Amino acid sequence: MARIGTMMSLQAEECLIQFLIYNKEVFAWSMMDLHGISPDVITHCLKVNPDAKSVKQKKRMFGAERSQAIKEEVEKLLKAKYVRPVEYPEWLANVVLVPNGAYVLTSQT
Structure with missing residues (x-):
């Protein structure tokens, strides 16, 4: 989000x-708009000590409304190829739902 300073003149x-x-067409308004960008630019890697022991958080259960919000958000991320399924991950971080009118999905890392 861009914020306009209070010291800026009305004309500016x-x-x-x-x-x-x-x-406005140069901005990415959704993850679907990010196609064609090199993964080298947008890939996030966790820099962890390879000798560190993996820790799994206990899986949290969510109510029906929250589970549906999580499912819809994950489907959007998969469709945009922003995330991919991984079988048998060595560690697990629960998602966190942030109330924002509806729910916004984030991870607890």
């Missing part, structure tokens, strides 16, 4: 807003 603020509106 209007100019900036018009510029952003005119160039």
